[in-house]
Amino acid sequence: MKSVIIFGSFIFTLATGTVAFAHEDEAVVPANTYFAMAVTENSHNHYGENLLYLDFQEHPDTTKIAPRIVISPRIKPGSLTIDGKSGDWNPTYLTKIWGRVMNNYPLSEFYDAVPGEITMGSAWDEDYVYFLVQWEDANHDASIHRNLWTYNGDKWSKKKHVKPNPGAPAANAINTTDEIFGSESEDRVFFMFPVRDMQRNFREGGLGCAAYCHANAELSGTSTEAAVGEDVAAMHTNVPEDKADVWHWTSTRSLPSHTLKDGHLVYGIGDYNGRKGDKGNASTVNNDSKKLKHSKTGQPAFMSYRDYAAGNYGSDNKDRTKFDQSDAIPMREVKFVKGDTIPYSINRPSTGGRGDVTALATFDEKSHRWTLEIKRARNTGDGDDYQFMVGTDANAPDNPAAIIGDAKRGEQLYLTHGCSACHQDKGQGLFQGGKWTFPRIQRSSGATILKTVRFNREMRGAVRSFIADEMKKSAQRIMPDIQISEQEAEDIASWLQLQFTTLGN
């Protein structure tokens, strides 16, 4: 930080007595940048934007707010408390993002884990940058028990699936035949910033995080150097030396430690997983006897001393709290009873670069909304991190509503290709008698559209769940093959996104 301030006053000194071109403070405003942000219920369908524009401001200019532009006004140091509550944020500075499916799995593969909308804010001061994310949880629950060890009276197993809660968006999703995977059902938020972006993914018209995480061969590079293949969730950048800073908040694992997992993505090819943690310890250890090289497998390695001493195991008292490293003791002979649970993650303080993003969230049981607050030093001095420093602004988007794609052209294409005949005039789909005849596609990304229209149904393994019963009945129930280009898919996606209606409407 020091260097920025010195640099700032240096500029000011030069300017004094000549032309008053720069207010002293302007010299420290961080450079505007593109970034990505998503929330997810089950880790499969990420909702958010792969390319958002972060507009740092000395004085708040709310006219800049747009569905894909988040403003970050300067605040007085100490005016925001990181406690997972939004009371100290000015609501007029927040952006409402109509999150889209960002990966290339059509919704029919997994739950339509879609939040109504995502509210986002940012702010900065001399030393820190702050973010706020608020969203309605797709399954209306806090999902803080990922992989919970559960005793069935005979042996331990990890809780595998959860049923969608009645009334939650997940309950009238396109595909309601699958359960939500317990191991995946952990509410998460993900941010990505470009550290080195030679492929220009974090520029106007770029693919943002879509080029790194779940992009497929059709969209990203040649098939050998493509990000990932069909349905492979490997992650890496596509150009040597390129790097992206990744922040991953996970409800089960981040909440007790008040940090999120700070990591980065590096170069790789094929299905290489270039996702790395920054240096230092993560804030949790998996409580798995196999992983921790404990003698017995298929059971937790540790239990909580506090709960053991209090007699909470083997009793009807189900209040077995989370435990941290200092409270962990190896499993003892206890007469466990059916329904006993032991957390899968053991908390510990994170260290080094892993822990330099502070994050705290609260879940409101009434509105089913999460509020997440994030704070990070503008300059961590770590080469694996994006630094929020003075520099050249990324060019602002020409069309702030749609960074990629031309919505006007998209509307035309939607009509000329007859998409509306099935998916209805606004892409809202047809929801009749409690089920989908034609899926809602307003939240589909260009990648999802392309994947659906370009490949034969048989090849689209990902849509099998939706069509399994229906396809035998009528050919109409199968999405026809339609020839459109990558750009046309993006155009359609950007128009569809602006037609947002609530689920089932």
Ligand code: HEC
């Ligand atoms: C004749 C009816 C019909 C037409 C026309 C049609 N679709 Fe579809 N579409 C379907 C059906 C049925 C499905 C679900 C089964 C499937 O994926 O094959 C579907 C699925 C989709 C999906 C995947 C949804 C998801 O998340 O699972 C997308 C995206 C999509 N269509 C986009 C389009 C676009 C864009 C057009 C116009 C270029 C279009 N569709 C034209 C019937 C149609």
